[in-house]
Amino acid sequence: MKPASFDYHRPQTIEAALDLLARYGEAAKPIAGGQSLGPMLNMRLARPEHLVDLNDLVELDYVRETDTELEIGALTRHHRVANAVEVGRSHPLLASAASTIGHYPIRQRGTLGGSLVHADPAAQLPLIAVLGNAKIIVRGQSGTREIEAGDFFKSVMTVDLRYGEMVIAVRFPKLLPGTGWAFDMFSRRRGDFAIVAVAATLRLGDEGHQPVIEMALGGVDAVPLRLDLGDWFENRDITAAGWTREAAAHVAATISPEDNKMVPADFRREIADMLCENVLTAAIARARGETP
Amino acid sequence: MSEARLISLTVNGETRETLVEPRRLLSDVLREDFALTGTHVGCEHGVCGACTVLIDEKPARACLTYAIQMEGHEITTIEAVSDAGLSPLQRALHEEHGLQCGFCTPGIVMTFEAFLRDTPDPGEEEVRDVLSGNLCRCTGYQNIVSAVMKAAAEMREAAGD
Known part of the structure; x- marks a missing residue:
């Protein structure tokens, strides 16, 4: 070690x-x-x-709000992301997910940029970035690139970052007023890597309008998986009893997680099913202004 | 490459110099170079929490920190906590039987000294969440939770006086 x-x-x-x-x-x-x-x-997996x-680049430790976006510097620690007033106000889902990373001392040190670049397939912040179409701001000597989170994550622990570049900030679109949200994850031990993590944002829609539901899963694919469930949701009453159960079963049937001895695919699918139901139920409650 | 360099660290308010290779863990430098053996070494990959120290007053794993990174920062170890007798948290751990072998205890004390400063009136759930970062194989955690709650109450009372 x-x-x-x-x-x-x-x-x-x-x-x-x-x-x-x-x-x-x-x-x-x-x-x-x-x-x-x-x-x-320490384990010599990296040499x-x-x-x-980068710890002296304190100018990259910040949280800033514009009308539509929340910009967070790459060196911002998870504890600050989880507790900053600005994050709680304009992206409570991000705050909630950040508060579950590792343990209290880990969150005092770990950074937003580090978590994104590390790109663990089940990690919280990549999942929230992909779900909310965040933009990753990358800088190199030849200039700055702005990459959509959905394009940034390429594979397991592999991102669209060239040698000589580093992430300097992330721009998260703020959650719109009336958005319900939820995050949930399953891990065998508190603070351990998630086996599956699920996040969703949801707006119920006015009379005659379709609800808007965004959902993403971590740990079921090489990168955070953003689901396009538009067709399936069409003409369904998401407030009807039993809808969240039906939706969760649909999601679980849609995904094709890796099968291995440690975590069989069926187990992962069952966990995804349970988490999806929890997340959708909580997001609907929040969209209605209730406390889940 | 990676030749040893003379570095200067502030540990428990004292400035100390030592010659380190960049790869030396802070936990090893504290124990081996400075003889501050209260910081224990368990897993050396950030999981067990035994080596938790304070960096600029915030808890951190000394095993995931390279000593050379700590120039210009303030390190606080368990040795500084009981300068004037046991701290309220240490006393509560003693009274509530919050330790048996004591291996994990310095890490727990450092974590909660910082946590209780930030969160003087925590709920038990919150304490359990924070405690999840420190592995203890003796106590079953119940008595540690009781001790932290007791210390928090005593510290609030003392602050109110």
């Missing part, structure tokens, strides 16, 4: 960090909170020659 040797760099500006990342390319690894990379280094410590 001791890491292999690495050289250590501690840039004081974003430009200096980008310079180091460009210079060392695939031999370099940026470290922020280190709550995912630390274990990988970078150069560790570029």
Whole structure:
């Protein structure tokens, strides 16, 4: 549990960090909170020659609101994402999901940018980013790119990030007024990786209008899976008794999770079924202004 | 590459120097270089919580921190907690039988010293959630929860005086 040797760099500006990342390319690894990379280094699953410590780039630790968006700097710790007034007000789903990451001391160190770049298929923040069409702001020496979360996650722990680039911020569209939301996850131990995580946002729609339901699942595919259930939802009364049960069963039948000895696909599907029902029920309650 | 460097760390208010390779864990430097063996080492990948210390007053895993990263930050270890006798939290752990072998205790104390400063009046559910980050194989956790609740009440009372 001791890491292999690495050289250590501690840039004081974003430009200096980008310079180091460009210079060392695939031999370099940026470290922020280190709550995912630390274990990988200690177990020697990662052996970078150069560790570029981003913790002095405090200008990337911020939460900012515009009329329509919530912009959060990449170095913002999970504890702040979970507790910032601005997040609670304009994206309570993000706050709720962030409050379930790891444990209390882990959330004091782990960062938004780190979690997205690490891209664990069952992690909370990638799921919320994909569900809400967040934009990931990436900077390299050749300029800034803005990537839709749905395109950012490529595969298990693989994202659209080139050597020499780093995530600097994320822009989450705010939840519209009247939006019901919910997040739920199942893990074998508190603070452990989720086996399945589910998030949803939902608006009931006025008289004669279809409700709008967005739903995404983590842990059932290589990347967070955003479901397009528009056709299925059409002409169904989502407030009718038994609807959430029916919808959850439909979702569980739609997904095709990986089958392995540790977690059989059927088990994962059952968990997804249960979580979907919980999440839809809670989101409908919130959309009605009730406390789930 | 990765030659040892002389670094200067602030630990429990004291500035100390040591020669480290960049890969040295903060937990190892505290124990081996500074003889602060109250910080225990369990899993060395962030799960067990035994090595929890405070970095700039916030709890963090010393095993997921490289000592070289800590220049310019303030480290607080269990040795600083009982400077003037047991802290209210330590006393409550003693009175409620919140430990048996004591291996996990320093990590628990550091976590909750910080948590109770931020959250003086926690609910039991909240305490259990925070405690999930510290593995204890002796107590079954019940007495630790009681101790934290008791310490919180005592600290609130003391602050109100």
